Amino acid sequence: MTTRTASAQYEGMGKAGKGRLTTQSGVLKEQPYGFGTRFGDEPGTNPEELIAAAHAGCFTMALSFALERAGYADGSLDTKASVKLEQGDGGFTITRSDLVVEATVPGIDPDEFARIAEEAKKTCPVSKLLNAEVTLEHRLS
DSSP states (O other), X not given: OOOOOEEXXXXXXXXXXXXXXXXXXXXXXXXXXXXXXXXXXOSSBOHHHHHHHHHHHHXXXXXXXXXXXXXXXXXXXXXXXXXXXXXXXXXXXEEEEEEEEEEEOTTOOHHHHHHHHHHHHHXXXXXXXXXXXEEEEEEEO
């Protein structure tokens, strides 16, 4: 149905190497990344940050559509995704993505919201892609 692309270039090897990421849409154009942006505070991005952005965006859109199907046309959703990279015996692994959504949905029952949010977490395409634990915390205001 839809294919999106991105490319990565890396010059030099290991910690001394420097990379650039570019997306098909151009929203990222030769965005710097490397050891310092992944494990330090250098300006640029890193794969985990991009996965977190993708997961937050995907889940939030899935939840928005699910709420609309349930008859809720108004409100706001604000989601933060925290992607955890851990080092183990086999190297580095992304072990989890923790979603926290703060929502304002007039007229919704908290139990109904929790059910819809859990279903959106399970059906979001990025959640399905991740072979990691995906948690969800939600707050209605």
